[in-house]
Amino acid sequence: MWLGFETLVENVGLSFENIILLLIFAGGLIFYARDIKVGVVLHFLGFALAFMWFYSAGYTYSGALVLALMFLVILALTFYALSKRTEQGAIV
Numbered sequence: 001m002w003l004g005f006e007t008l009v010e011n012v013g014l015s016f017e018n019i020i021l022l023l024i025f026a027g028g029l030i031f032y033a034r035d036i037k038v039g040v041v042l043h044f045l046g047f048a049l050a051f052m053w054f055y056s057a058g059y060t061y062s063g064a065l066v067l068a069l070m071f072l073v074i075l076a077l078t079f080y081a082l083s084k085r086t087e088q089g090a091i092v
Contacts, residue, residue: 017060021067024050037078044071 009016024046032039047068054061 015060017054017063020050021047021063025067037075037082040071040075040078044068044075047071 005016009019012019014022025043028039028043028046031042047064051061051064051068053059054064
């Protein structure tokens with residue numbers, strides 16, 4: 001018996017867009033173990049690509065846009081905080 005993605009969407013009760021966004025979020029969490037910058041960059045890229053996909057396909061894209069912009073702000077704050085930290089002998 002094959003259960004399709006549509007059956008999964010109906011049983012979970014979430015829309016197609018929300019399930020894709022949850023999968024991107026869960027898939028990006030593993031990259032935070034390496035470095036927070038890597039995780040934030042991958043989340044930003046994933047949500048930005050989902051936004052472009054949803055927009056071009058005619059899906060509801062507002063959630064992906066909000067998440068992409070949110071991770072863009074977090075990315076900017078992370079780089080700003082790390083740029084203020086200097087090490088001895090480093091050329092800034």
